[in-house]
Amino acid sequence: MSNYHIKHLEEYFQVYRKSVRNPEAFWEEVAEEHFVWLKKWDRVLDWDFTKPEIKWFEGAQLNITVNCIDRHRHIRGQKTAILFEPNDPNEEAEHITYNQLHERVCRMANVLKDKGIKKGDRVVIYLPMIPELAISVLACARIGAIHSVVFAGFSSTALATRINDCGAKMVLTSDGSYRGNKTIDLKAIVDEALNDCPDVETVLVAKRIDSKIKMKDGRDEWLQPLVDKAYADCVPEIMEAEDPLFILYTSGSTGKPKGMMHTTAGYMVYTAYTFKNVFQYREDDIYWCTADIGWITGHSYIVYGPLANGATTVMFEGVPSYPDFGRFWQIVEKHKINQFYTAPTAIRALAKENLDFVSKYDLSSLKVLGTVGEPINEEAWHWYNDHVGEKKSPIVDTWWQTETGGILISPIPFSTPTKPTYATLPMPGVQPALMDENGNEIKGNPADGRLCIKFPWPSIARTIWGNHQRYKDTYFSAFKNKYFTGDGALRDEVGYYRITGRVDDVIIVSGHNLGTAPIEDAINEHPAVAESAIVGFPHDVKGNALYGYVILKETGETRDRDNLRKEINQQISDKIGPIAKLNKIQFVPGLPKTRSGKIMRRILRKIASKDTSNLGDTSTLLNPEVVEQIMKEAL
């Protein structure tokens, strides 16, 4: 039996039991067998959730890029490491082999060094999904600089906040980016941000769209000439196991984003391990995760996890709707993608369109389909399963967070029987607990509660950069000695977990706790509905009542609105009960979403409560224009 690669359900249970009985021995074996260390650890784990302090593989020395690149060169030097698919389908894809990746990362690392970047310095990366993005991330790791990637769709204000919070001396960016038929002037956004960032000394600019940009003397330089001149080899920095690898910002319940800090050894071991098992990657497979490297999904499952396994990982620059809604499937056919990993929001958007966009492509290469980021509703799950997976590719509904670094709950395909909307079972080494309101663990099945994790796993974030107290307060104070995820979950009779959504999305109506996700599921099952969001608003008798924002499919547009409202409420009544019926239903053209596809309920709540004087910061929304329209037509 191999701990590293689980191949059937019985093996999963054996490995899982072992991992819980003796987590140190389990992770030590994984770390020993599958990675290159300059020096082995003195101690596998040291932890105290009350401080909180977590250390994995203390005393060990390594460099993650040696594990992601160098060690593969003698066996797969000519194998494609990164397959870059450009925004424009007529531009040629680029295959970067492990040997070429080594050279490009080393050159970039030397450029950073020449510019004075040393181990521990922070470098902000604000680049589109072009090879330079992955290469910059790895170049930082090569020399021990701490990368902080800021999604290149964020505004200059959001960028400046992050640059200042982590104290970056350098920003890596490009002249601009392509998104569908649009171009975005990234450099201008950086210029704007840097008006408020006095500590940034250097800006290096990759050329992508060939636009005219301003270069500030003494601060800004084109990247490519420096790379061309740089030496093609770079000795990897010796890193301690717990040296910081990166900071990645995630939004919190207050305005200021949280800089989640991840460290080197544990993160590497866990992301590599979960990548192998959750996607069942085999040597010649082509794996594609559609996320942006600006999110944790891109860090862990485009860059580090796949490369640590010597995989071929696809980077896609474009969007699913350009040149048409068939783009994803055209790419699957073109590159014969074997594992495909995306977000439910993308699936729902594509499911609204004509089926021809899917059926005209040959998707027979697909073996595993993944989703991440939010609960996947039943209708989307079935559409994905029927039309993309053609009922033969298992769907892995992977639950995890920026804070967890890697996937914590997911089926292992071909082992764990899947169940729509269930993330199913914990990964080896992960010990979930469901807690009731009084802070007690709910034992036995079925159960419904707040999702906590009782024991550290190797890739848990170690702190919030510059604010350890906030880290403690946010994650370790709600439940004693447990990491609190902020999510609610239920566990069915066989122990499968279903994530029900953020617990802050619970609405109490007439004393009943109602989760928004199941109501939305019920609404979305109506044939005329594309997507919906529910929020609570104050009600004299019930305390709270429910307000539904509903996007119709094209087929629903012509229907009588009042009839539709009745049918939707009947549907909810049938699925959940009359208590969950909506007081108000507003048909909307879109929902305000964050750039990672999450519905901004805060804004919807305010509109429903007629409290629109201060909507807060809407600049980081994907579609700020939709807010105006919803407000105008509010009920």
Ligand code: WTA
């Ligand atoms: C939600 C993304 C249901 C959840 C990797 C979590 C999910 C938050 C799932 C973290 C899933 C993520 N099913 N909900 N499979 N995956 N979530 O930090 O609420 O962007 O707490 O990390 O997304 O979002 P983040």
